[in-house]
Amino acid sequence: MSRVKIGQVAQAAGVSVDTVRFYERRGILPTAERRPSGYRVFNPTAVDRIQMAKALQELGFTLDEVVDALAAHDQGGATCDSERWRLEAVVDRIDARIAELTRARRAAAESLQDCHAGRCRLTTVTRPPHGPEQPDTT
Known part of the structure; x- marks a missing residue:
């Protein structure tokens, strides 16, 4: 599976690179792989994940609630x-x-x-x- 750079993820998801980094730190996104150059690379599904998180936030979910809801989704229990x-x-x-x-x-x-x-x-x-x-x- 191909990997995409952080800037590509950010652009495709309509967020800033800082938001992608923040979501990674908060556990909304899995930890990115690092290229030998130090660049973060993500699975292309990171874009969908960011869009899900943004949709939940627009509904009024707090960031902690977003993390919990996505974790439940990941575990198949949502x-x-x-x-x-x-x-x-x-x-x-x-x-x-x-x-x-x-x-x-x-x-x-x-x-x-x-x-x-x-x-x-x-x-x-x-x-x-x-x-x-x-x-x-x-």
């Missing part, structure tokens, strides 16, 4: 039933992030309305909700 929990965790995390962003957007929109009304909260120092902090005397 089925819809066995991997459903990974996707459920991603969906839960995305829902939580959407809720955070919704709260942040609401607060920013309220501040913007205050600015239009001449009451810009961003330039006003406010007290904590329970009054000024008291020094700890204990």
